[in-house]
Amino acid sequence: MKIGVLTIGNELTSGRIQDSNSAMIARAAQVQGWQVAGMMSVGDDAGAIRDALAYLLARAEAVIVTGGLGPTADDITTEAVARAFGLPLRQDRAVLDHVRSLFEKRRLVWTENNAKQALFPEGAEVIANPTGTAAGFALRREGRAVAVIPGVPAEADRMLREGVIPFLRDAFPGAALHVETATFKLFGIPEAAVDAAMADADLDSLGVAIGFYPNFPENHIVLTVREASAEAAEEKLREAGARVEARLGKHVFAKGQGTIQGNIASLMTDKRMTLAVAESCTGGLIADRLTDVPGSSVFFERGVVAYSNAAKTALLAVPESVIREEGAVSDRTARLMAEGARKLAGTDLGLAVTGIAGPSGGTEEKPVGTVHIALADGKTTFCRRHALRWDRRRNKIAASQAALVMLWRYLKGEVQDDG
Numbered sequence: 001m002k003i004g005v006l007t008i009g010n011e012l013t014s015g016r017i018q019d020s021n022s023a024m025i026a027r028a029a030q031v032q033g034w035q036v037a038g039m040m041s042v043g044d045d046a047g048a049i050r051d052a053l054a055y056l057l058a059r060a061e062a063v064i065v066t067g068g069l070g071p072t073a074d075d076i077t078t079e080a081v082a083r084a085f086g087l088p089l090r091q092d093r094a095v096l097d098h099v100r101s102l103f104e105k106r107r108l109v110w111t112e113n114n115a116k117q118a119l120f121p122e123g124a125e126v127i128a129n130p131t132g133t134a135a136g137f138a139l140r141r142e143g144r145a146v147a148v149i150p151g152v153p154a155e156a157d158r159m160l161r162e163g164v165i166p167f168l169r170d171a172f173p174g175a176a177l178h179v180e181t182a183t184f185k186l187f188g189i190p191e192a193a194v195d196a197a198m199a200d201a202d203l204d205s206l207g208v209a210i211g212f213y214p215n216f217p218e219n220h221i222v223l224t225v226r227e228a229s230a231e232a233a234e235e236k237l238r239e240a241g242a243r244v245e246a247r248l249g250k251h252v253f254a255k256g257q258g259t260i261q262g263n264i265a266s267l268m269t270d271k272r273m274t275l276a277v278a279e280s281c282t283g284g285l286i287a288d289r290l291t292d293v294p295g296s297s298v299f300f301e302r303g304v305v306a307y308s309n310a311a312k313t314a315l316l317a318v319p320e321s322v323i324r325e326e327g328a329v330s331d332r333t334a335r336l337m338a339e340g341a342r343k344l345a346g347t348d349l350g351l352a353v354t355g356i357a358g359p360s361g362g363t364e365e366k367p368v369g370t371v372h373i374a375l376a377d378g379k380t381t382f383c384r385r386h387a388l389r390w391d392r393r394r395n396k397i398a399a400s401q402a403a404l405v406m407l408w409r410y411l412k413g414e415v416q417d418d419g
Helices: 021-032 046-057 077-084 093-105 112-118 153-171 191-197 230-251 260-271 285-290 309-316 320-326 331-345 392-411
Strands: 002-008 035-042 062-066 089-091 119-121 125-127 136-141 144-149 178-186 208-215 218-227 252-255 275-279 300-305 349-355 370-376 381-387
Touching: 002 021, 002 046, 021 035, 021 062, 021 153, 021 178, 035 046, 046 062, 046 077, 046 144, 062 153, 077 089, 077 119, 077 144, 093 112, 112 119, 119 136, 125 144, 125 153, 136 153, 144 153, 178 230, 191 208, 191 218, 191 230, 208 230, 218 230, 230 252, 252 260, 260 285, 260 392, 275 285, 275 331, 285 300, 285 392, 300 309, 300 331, 309 320, 309 331, 320 331, 331 349, 331 370, 331 381, 349 392, 370 392, 381 392
Parallel strands: 002 035, 002 062, 062 144, 275 300, 275 349
Antiparallel strands: 089 119, 125 136, 136 144, 178 218, 178 252, 208 218, 349 370, 370 381
């Protein structure tokens, strides 16, 4: 089945807000085995909405629309869709009562324009909004379907999964296939090298599609298989996944919805180990990512942002002489920072990073992007030097990722001292 995606709002066409809903819908469509025939964004204009619907419905069996369902004067999507199909608007009393109850529950002042959110084209099926006030709706007309949901990304995502996809699967049962996907997340290898490594994998012979998706600082491989039965799909996906692992396994740090910090949390918890982090150029990013994991207090004891040379000395006991002679960005300083963090916190491990994020501060010997990452366990201190090549923000993100990958590999027994 082919679908179209239409996102509506002056905030999109003016560039004030980035359209994330189109990508989210496209990903969901791929999982269902549906093809996206086209994507369009238009402003809050009835004529533009009508023309965009006509264009997409000429090329797809269904169109998913987001945006313009609020109570304000510029929220005209419902009325525009109704006019496009020649349908009158009808008030849904149950939706109106629900919206009123939400206002009362949240102690918000009710104004009559909010009743607009209970108007729907005649014959439309209401799509419930579990988190917001603007319900969506769906129409079936002459072998075609249109589903309309709010533009707020969190609301759109949940309503797509819980309302729109079930509606479309019911409307077009013949288009349903069993779709399985597998995602492999890689770090430390560029996209072109990933593509080259998979060139001889011959996944086409398995009927498995492969997609390459940069997601800085990571590269993702997504395998997709569509089969009539779940068993056939899973068997093909297992074989395709084995071929990915054989070629790129050393770069894979997570699969599916997994994250590097989530995998670290599981390993640290299982091993009953504790961690302290000392950060300079990353400014707390490593601690932030680790503490995003629920329950991280079990293993994460503290994080220190020792940004200045004085802080490295005062908080982590890095001698002034080392900084003076070898520099704040050096192998020796990174090792002492990791050891200092571990001793200060009394933890099993100390992880440290120091570097030159840029855009200034580099030298011929230590150019912008030079980063040293160290890990101390009380017996050995490991250290790696990285030469990053991006802007300041991305250098910080990449450095935090490299540090986390180093920690993860240590926990798996794969890190050896090179210094």
